[in-house]
Amino acid sequence: MQVEQAVSLGEASEQLGESAQADHVELAVIGLGYVGLPLAREASSVGLRVVGLDRDADVVAALNSGRSHVGDVPDEDVRRMREAGFTAYTDDACLARAQTVVICVPTPLSGDGGPDLSAVTSAATSVAGRLRPGQLVVLESTTYPGTTEEVVRPLLEESGLRAGEDFALAFSPERIDPGNTTHSLREVPKVVGGCTPSCAVRAVAFYGKFIDTVVQAKGTREAEMAKLLENTYRHVNIALVNELAIISRELHIDVWDAIRCAGTKPFGFQAFRPSAGVGGHCIPIDPNYLLYKVRSSLGYDFRFVELAQEINRRMPEYVVRRAQDLLNSAGRPLHGSRVLLLGVTYKPDVADQRESPAVPVARLLRERDAEVSFHDPYVPLWSVSGTDVPRVDDLMAAARDHDLTILLQDHSAYDLPALADQARLLFDTRGRIFHPDVERL
Incomplete structure (x- = not known):
């Protein structure tokens, strides 16, 4: 049975390769965010013809103009992608021209804290409407075990084609680490699992074109x-x-x-x-x-x-409680104190604010009637619960002026010894400052 599937899928792949020569599109990436755009860039860099699909018309227009919205992908890289033939679309018609379609859409939580697969199901439905014999479809969006087989596969097979027989289907988890300049996408091993052995062979061969090590699950x-x-x-x-x-x-x-x-x-x-x-x-x-x-x-x-x-x-609440204790030890109540938050992104040296603990810290401080300001070299504007937080420009002057400064993110741009000398009170939640007058988490 597996041998027959492999032969059938191989024949279908050859047919697709012949029919796709005119368009010469090896890859279509659905979702051009922090996962999809680096993937498209890497594939494009080795000479693959790549197209992208995104529902955000502004993102598509910017990319086609050579402008990036992803911090790890500079404008210059997007311009090189464009020169190599990359084009972004909002119309899913581009999917029919691709030998491989990779789904890189968000998988957030729903209102009740469970999985929200709406973007995945929408993408799979779009692929099903354009699916052709011999195509390879890969899901990269993080999800629970069983999603590829139980959610994506049935949607794709509504096309009348069968996974492992007419087209290949696989899952390959993304391993993008925003801001990481040590491990490139090419250097990080790529895990791949196929619905059938023949599907896995197709997926391993595809990623092997631009990833150094492919690990088959x-x-x-x-x-x-x-x-x-x-x-x-x-x-x-x-x-x-x-x-x-x-x-x-x-x-x-x-x-x-x-x-x-x-x-x-x-x-x-x-x-x-x-x-x-x-x-x-x-x-x-x-x-x-x-x-x-x-x-x-x-x-x-x-x-x-x-x-x-x-x-x-509960860590944001613990940080606020420690901040209150620190102010009390200096003879000041948290109520009415001026508190400066340094670094409101979720990790150092990136602009990404998703799920940053700075948000609950700021909210809890405000609930206790503290006056909150912030500084972050990567964030020009920041709001919490719909209200803008004032941004300071002169960091050292602000540290001297505020009753308490809290280091939440240790961006490399911060001169931490100088901060320790200038701040009235400094609370280091990152454990980076070794100074007798600095409180550490």
């Missing part, structure tokens, strides 16, 4: 689980050190020094560090997809994930 569910495992591992370990930071302070232990010492062990330990909370799309979101799958399929809770969520979600 047993199937789509294993590939889907691999992504959730990666981020749940981080989520749980961040929660561990966050709670350890709270406990260590009560025990009069310098948790940062303990982590430094433990990190000298050359095996069996990976250092994670406390913070005001977790942000970005992955860590606060992805474990919920795994939690949903466990609950819906098995009928019980994934207790490790729930506990990690509880600990990490």
Whole structure:
């Protein structure tokens, strides 16, 4: 059966290759955000003809004019993509011309905290309407195990074509790390799981054109689980050190020094560090997809994930409580104090604010009637709960002027020793400043 499928799919692929010569489009990427655009860039850089599909007309117009909206993809790279033949579209007719279609759309949480697959189902429906024999379809959007087989496959097969026989279907988790200049997309191993062995062979061959190492999973569910495992591992370990930071302070232990010492062990330990909370799309979101799958399929809770969520979600409140204690020790109430927040993005040296813990920190400070301002070299405007937060321009003057400065994100542009000297009170939630007058998380 598998051999017959492989032969059938191979013949279909050859037919598509012959019919696509005129258009010569090897890849269509659906969703041109922080995952899809770098993928399109990498494929384009090795000579593949790439098109992109996005529902945002402004994004499409900007890309076709050579302007990027993704921090890790400069305008110059988009212009090179355009010169190599890349074009962005809002019309899904472009999908019919591609030998491979990769879905890179967002998978946020719904209002009740469960998975929101509306973008995935919309993309799959668009692909189904344009699906041709021999095409390869890959889902890269992070989701719960079973989505490729149980959600995407039925939608695609409404076309009358069958996965593994008429077209290939696979899942390959994205591993984009915004702001990471050490590991390029090409250098990060690509995990691929196919619906059938022949589907996996097609997907491995495709990614092998522009990724150095391709790792084949047993199937789509294993590939889907691999992504959730990666981020749940981080989520749980961040929660561990966050709670350890709270406990260590009560025990009069310098948790940062303990982590430094433990990190000298050359095996069996990976250092994670406390913070005001977790942000970005992955860590606060992805474990919920795994939690949903466990609950819906098995009928019980994934207790490790729930506990990690509880600990990490309470960190902004803990930071505000520590800030209040710090002000009280200086003879000032939090009520009416001027508090400066430094770094409101979710990680250093990026402009990405998704799920940043700075938002709940600012909201909680305002609820306690503090006057909140912010500074971030990557964020010109910032609002919390629909209200703009004043931005300071002269950082050192503002640190001298505010009653309390809280370092939430340690951007490399910050002169931390100078801040320690200038600020009236400085609360370092990143453990980066070693100064006797600086309070650390």
